[in-house]
Amino acid sequence: MVSISRIKDLGKEFPPRAVIKEVVGEDSNGQRIDNFLMKRLKGVPKSHIYQLLRSGQVRLNSKRVDAAHSLKPGDIVRIPPVRIGQDNPLSRKRIAKSALVSFEVLYEDETLMVINKPAGLAVHGGSGVSFGVIEQLRAQHPDWKFLELIHRLDRETSGVLLLAKSRATLVELHRQIRAGQVEKRYLTLVRGRWHNARQSVRLSLNKYVTAAGERRVAVAMGAGDEAGGMISHTVFSLKKSWQDFSLLEAELKTGRTHQIRVHLAHLGFPIAGDDKYGDFTLNKKLASSATKPGLERMFLHAFLVEVTHPVTGKSLRLEAPLAKDLQEFLNGLDGVTVAAGR
Template sequence: MTEIIGEDSKGQRIDNFLIKRLKNVPKSHIYQLLRSGQVRLNSKRIGADCHLQLGDMVRIPPVRMAERSSALRKKVTKSQFIPFEILFEDEALIVINKPAGVAVHGGSGVSFGVIEQLRAQHPDWKFLELVHRLDRETSGILLLAKNRAALVELHRVIRAGMMEKRYLTLVKGKWRNTRQSVKLFLRKYVTPAGERRVAVIADGKGGEEGKSAHTVFNLKKSWQNFSLLEAELKTGRTHQIRVHLAHLDFPIAGDDKYGDFALNRELMRLGPERGLKRMFLHAFIVEVTHPVTGRKLRIEAPLTEDLRKFLLELDADSTPLCP
């Protein structure tokens, strides 16, 4: 099979291009095809880091694809459409306010994530890709690119640390410092049950397994047993805020992976009117330079109704201690 590169793939690495085209082929096999020269670009062998140009001809050899699960073969129907709140949209970018409980993409038991939903709702869009990710139970600002050039530029901005992302989170305990910078190395691992997790490296060193993670926490408000924090992400590691806070013994309320499970059960038993049914983590501010116009964008998403209501319950139960 030979494919001619169009605008939607211009500038993309060949390995990422193949991973997207051959969705059911293991990545290890895709890299083996590249190493063995079975994939050709303009009739020449190429490496995995080669970037595609408009009009390039990519020869993809015949490969056997694993059968997709029945859940992922299904299409999103109109009755299943989620009405996302759109915070910003133009020809290059769409920004939504993601609800808690919705994954950003399908897989791992989730049939239709945000990306599948939006593609189904807008079949005329030729290109749509996630700029970054949010955990399933995290609500708030999510950016998606509507063309390849915008995606590449936004990824460059993120790698350079020029996108500002701020979250609001409620933690167990009374946070003392008005502003606190946390720098810790994190590593990923898999539990005996096969679940992916992240942990702080005890000796404080990175090495091959660990990556440096930097979060700045600002105290917004505190109660007898809880504190509301603003978290500024200086790096974007998996579960960074959650793991940093759990390591400091200030677990996020409602966190089902790194939190205080006894507290979570207690909060849920308070009932639908007073309880907390999910993790209190919300992406509420993003500041970034627009990938096309170059102007500064500041996008805000207020706290969701359930999280606002829980804070009001805290106010009603006790007198807040302001920093």
């Protein structure tokens, strides 16, 4: 095993060939452990890094932690030996200029970048098959010394996405998120007629892994403290109704994985187009030629994020108009009724 005292000399040895115990420094204060590992395990597929965390091969202060755990100076991260095959695409593949994505920039200054993320693009690249938002932007700005995601959006979710151009900005906005000082609002279309003008939903959520290795989230069984899981809170407001559908605004009070999707599915109002928790029969109908235009992805759009600027201290309200494909589908609902299957 490699001693802690030699960590500062090991930068060129990652991915490690022996167990390494790295002491977290001030520059990684507040960073998620998965992002911490991704920067150190260059070329290792993200799916494998998550598997290392789930299996307990990565440890923080000798304990298991989940991927979203935030680090503090002085923490000790155990990084196991990792072997990368010579044919790993990430070890040799670069983004061709023709494959670069042009992002709509909603806001940018020397410390912060905000884009309107398109649907169908992951925020992080997968196992070398494709490149995500962060890899795309780093390739487009090779002179930038720092660029990290402040938060995440699911692949099929479009809308406001924040990125930090400095470590201080990343740490401060992570602090605001943990303190509940960041406002996040989404627009989503659900199956069924929603009747309450405003409804607050508080449920405990548990993460689990399917037999196929996919991560999922479910509402914890039981009530109160017996339910276990992570408390999650969403406030839904009704924006418009059709015979079979409702357009809702979802305000996140907590930021759990798949929170909006699981809350709505549990209540019997699955998000249209949701391929994990939705109505699969309905999804096929919505994507067919029977509806013009059809809906070929999940109807979930992050339209507003409000934060306090980490440098100026002023409130920063960031908005992304509803994505074109989603707006066109809503326009079609005004003239065509699609029966919601159950």
